[in-house]
Amino acid sequence: MFYFDWTIWLIIPGLLLGIWAQSRVSSVYHRYSRVQTRLGRPASEVVAELLRRNGNDAVTVGRVNGSLTDHYNPATETLNLSEGVFDSASVAALGIAAHEAGHAMQKQEGYVPLMLRTAIVPAVNFCSGLSTPLFLIGLLFTWEALTTIGIILFAASTVFALVTLPVEFNASRRAVRMLTEGGYVTRDEEEGVRAVLNAAALTYVAAAVTSLLSLLRLVLIARRRRD
Numbered sequence: 001m002f003y004f005d006w007t008i009w010l011i012i013p014g015l016l017l018g019i020w021a022q023s024r025v026s027s028v029y030h031r032y033s034r035v036q037t038r039l040g041r042p043a044s045e046v047v048a049e050l051l052r053r054n055g056n057d058a059v060t061v062g063r064v065n066g067s068l069t070d071h072y073n074p075a076t077e078t079l080n081l082s083e084g085v086f087d088s089a090s091v092a093a094l095g096i097a098a099h100e101a102g103h104a105m106q107k108q109e110g111y112v113p114l115m116l117r118t119a120i121v122p123a124v125n126f127c128s129g130l131s132t133p134l135f136l137i138g139l140l141f142t143w144e145a146l147t148t149i150g151i152i153l154f155a156a157s158t159v160f161a162l163v164t165l166p167v168e169f170n171a172s173r174r175a176v177r178m179l180t181e182g183g184y185v186t187r188d189e190e191e192g193v194r195a196v197l198n199a200a201a202l203t204y205v206a207a208a209v210t211s212l213l214s215l216l217r218l219v220l221i222a223r224r225r226r227d
């Protein structure tokens, strides 16, 4: 079928990058979750203190099930740490917790890419759900306008993946700064924190690359059908 032609190969580099990034996150996280910080204080305690010291009193620190499910919710101002992070005093745990605190600081300071990302989430969810069906119906009935709309709707999710990059890189930079300035990590431990956060950032790069390639693929399919 036209939808599964040679252009499917275009996405392969993105998928491979994604698989590689995921395995790197697992191995780097595994390594640094066994390295305890000299400070020896649990991540939940450190993150609460980081927020307080940076004048952010609005955030509630909570616990969430699962592994590497840590996240900050700007709508409810809650920062949830996963089971393996909450009570842990490891280099990995402090890095991940501080990264989430970085997002909370972005919210407090009105960091534009975060505001933008939060604002477009509902629209992106709506658009991405409709894009593939419309695109396929457009192709089936050679209804070009519909195919184009499908591509435009898909582009919304590509924009989201791209806006995510500055948000994530900036949160990690804030994390390292807060941890080092506050004296929570030593020089060696800082390297570990960077390794964990860089590995995590790579998964977002892979997602953005995959999304861009998928978008390119839709454009190519649509153009060929028209010729």
Ligand SMILES: [Zn+2]
Pocket (backbone or CB within 6 Å): 099, 100, 103, 167, 168, 171
């Ligand atoms: Zn993040």
